[in-house]
Amino acid sequence: MTARVATCHCGLLQLRCSGDPAKISMCHCRDCQRRTGSLFSVAAFFPREGVALAAGSAQSFRRPSASGHDVTFHFCADCGSNLWWEPDRMPHLSGVAVGAFADPNFPMPEQAVWCEDRHAWLDLPPAIAAHARNPVKRA
Ligand SMILES: [Zn+2]
Numbered sequence: 547m548t549a550r551v552a553t554c555h556c557g558l559l560q561l562r563c564s565g566d567p568a569k570i571s572m573c574h575c576r577d578c579q580r581r582t583g584s585l586f587s588v589a590a591f592f593p594r595e596g597v598a599l600a601a602g603s604a605q606s607f608r609r610p611s612a613s614g615h616d617v618t619f620h621f622c623a624d625c626g627s628n629l630w631w632e633p634d635r636m637p638h639l640s641g642v643a644v645g646a647f648a649d650p651n652f653p654m655p656e657q658a659v660w661c662e663d664r665h666a667w668l669d670l671p672p673a674i675a676a677h678a679r680n681p682v683k684r685a
């Protein structure tokens with residue numbers, strides 16, 4: 547089975563992700579802009595049981611999200627990199643920061659959400675399904 551390691555900026559915090567991501571998604575929301583310091587976040591959602599801490603220890607930060615469900619973010623206490631997060635809305639999946647794999651061959655996202663907050667100059671490849679907000683499926 548494929549295993550990938552996501553590593554924080556300083557290298558102390560490492561996360562082993564087994565198998566292939568169930569979904570890869572980019573998010574342009576303002577929370578992701580502020581969280582990453584970049585213009586968007588790219589998340590690989592792995593089955594939660596396939597995501598395990600391989601080195602270091604993480605601190606966490608929990609906040610509500612636009613879906614009405616909280617998200618818990620885990621980050622390196624030394625360098626502050628946010629490596630992965632657990633959305634209450636998707637209790638079977640963990641989002642992992644794709645940049646933390648530092649792998650230019652990582653598969654591209656299939657969707658982009660919160661495009662209404664996307665920076666005006668940023669064009670996406672047509673293969674990425676763009677949603678103005680997050681198409682939350684409510685039960
Ligand atoms: Zn670190």
Ligand SMILES: [Zn+2]
Pocket residue numbers: 573574575576577578579587660
């Ligand atoms: Zn976002």
